[in-house]
Amino acid sequence: LGVRQLIVGVNKMDSSEPPYSEARYEEIKKEVSSYIKKIGYNPATVAFVPISGWHGDNMLEPSTNMPWFKGWKVERKEGNAEGKTLIDALDAILPPSRPTEKPLRLPLQDVYKIGGIGTVPVGRVETGILKPGMVVTFAPANITTEVKSVEMHHE
Template identity: 65%
Template sequence: AILIIAAGTGEFEAGISKDGQTREHALLAFTLGVRQLIVAINKMDTTKWSEDRFNEIIKETSNFIKKVGYNPKAVAFVPISGWHGDNMLEESSNMPWYKGWTKETKAGVVKGKTLLDAIDAIEPPVRPS
């Protein structure tokens, strides 16, 4: 599942508040058996591409997805701007501080830069036979 989080001031906070939809969607995905998660932190353009804001959101999001049941170390966190296309398919020049995402899998450590890389790194589920 891809959890899209708005980086805008107030938007992120509303989403992860006690009754927030971001929190609810993460819980729903886990409850429905989705074990692989990508967190896309959107609207980075509205934060002036702030590294501090990105790191703050990773920290807060990691805390609550851990409570839901996800391992934050197995999650790719990708800063994006859907409006401008940053870090969606190609690396963004607007966030030179962003060195890419890293996640731990059963097969080892996987790295990438973009949202597309994160989608490509999802392991196909094993079908019961």
């Protein structure tokens, strides 16, 4: 699937025995770390965050219910990151680079014929760049046309 970055939210920490148990968090972290290592990820690049979605612990603000949790750290060649909450981990995700140097690939989702405007193909640019004025060919029909305009959803 091309997933390069992971965050593990250890949820329901309020339901552990005893509630907010550091031992239970460490047990889950160890088990999940060994699994993600088996499938090819480096656990040092994964943020593990103990949370309680029901109570909001460590979601947006550091929780007072888990004083033992000092925060998460991830190591990566683009620069290390650290934080205390799930939102911090989400904010630390690096956006993937778009393959703009590759040839244009735009799988069509639909085609609309709009009076006064013309034929409007709808899809998502997966690779390459699409600009007004470009001449493009649609396969397999081998129809060549000029791009008059490009719009993003509701923009």
